[in-house]
Amino acid sequence: MFAKRTNWNLAPNRLSEALAAHRAAGKPLLDLTVSNPTECGFEYDRSAILKALSNPAALSYEPNPRGLESARRAVAGYYADRGDDVSTEDIFLTASTSEAYSYVFRTLCDPGDEVLIPSPSYPLFDFLADIQDVSLVRYPLLYDHGWQIDFHALEQAISPRTRGVIVVHPNNPTGNFVKSGEMGKLNAICSARGMAIIADEVFLDFALDENRPASFAANRAAPTFTLSGLSKICGLPQMKAAWLIVSGPQQWKSEALERLEVIADAYLSVNAPVQLAIPKFLEQRQAFQEQVRSCVRRNLAELDRLLAAQKVCSRLAVEGGWCGVLRVPATRSGEDLVIELLTAKGVYLHPGHFYDFPSDGSLVISLITPGTHFAQGMANALTLLG
DSSP: OOOOGOOOOOOHHHHHHHHHHHHHHTHHHHHETOOOGGGGOOOOOHHHHHHHHTOOOGSSSOOOOOOOOOOOHHHHHHHHHTTOOGGGGGGEEEEEEEHHHHHHHHHHOTOOOOEEEEESTTTTTHHHHHHTEEEEEEEEEEEEESEEEEHHHHHOOOOTEEEEEEEEETTTTOOOOOHHHHHHHHHHHHHTTEEEEEEEOOOTTOOOOSSSOSSTTTTSSSSEEEEEHHHHHHEEEEEEEEOEEESSSHHHHHHHHHHHHHHHHHHHHHHHHHHHHHHHHHHHHHHHHHHHHHHHHHHHHHHHHHHHHHSSSSEEEOOOEEEEEEEOOOOOOOHHHHHHHHHEEEEEEEEEGGTSSSSSSEEEEESOOOOHHHHHHHHHHHHHHO
């Protein structure tokens, strides 16, 4: 009686069972996978956040498929601060980037159509695609003193049913940005093949050097959808506010906006108090972001110090975002390794296969884990790994 698209294997895997048993036994746990910024010790202006949510204007209902004008102006201002000209009419507010993906998939794809996605990448994409009856086809990211798109493999993956290419900028978990030359190649491929670029930029502001990576939000060389939101930019995942920006050749963009407006009008999902608070939330982003970047840099420095004391494990280069990738000996499966780390050392990490790494020998860690917690966890882990 259930739809085939929901026929997932929902049985717990060995790692989740081991983690549940560890917690149920009350054993100490050093969780190096934490990704919820509200649990990582960052400071927020609590008074300003709560005050922004108490706007009396929220008592009036003003349904607008794109979202309230004041909120979209604030989003456009965010891009203007980056040097990008984005019109409020090209912005749709959504309750999450997941919802924005559903809008894009519904706009581009019939059931069974394909979207290309990088590998490694975040595992949520598979569920989002399944729910929308979209097939994901992987294209690899290659590592050689840094990550890069394998364009030969990407073009080989294109079929008559390919409707778009997802790029995560920077990628999660690899932390690499799409370079300007790669943007040019993506534009050329997508414009020639009648495909769209779908750019996920939730971590765009978290570059670790002083360079400011370019956004896809004002890209006009190919059909483009750009996704971002408050969850990462402001560290406010609980506020459930994100956006989708449409850019590209004018004729295509006009038709895409018309179709998206019908989809958005059917949902009207973003609540008024949060929409009215978006300008204030975005004003506060700099203080939060600087805390995150400082935390990530400190943790990377501590990780490098610990790795320098041994010769077995190393880390891959990271340009931005909140994750790091460890390269470890592939002497057992990733699942076996992280279960042993959990049971023997009380340390929880993610195996690389969670993120579609093609082989064993990779572990993924959160770089926003609170400092002392991170240092102790990595020290404990390396006594086993090294």
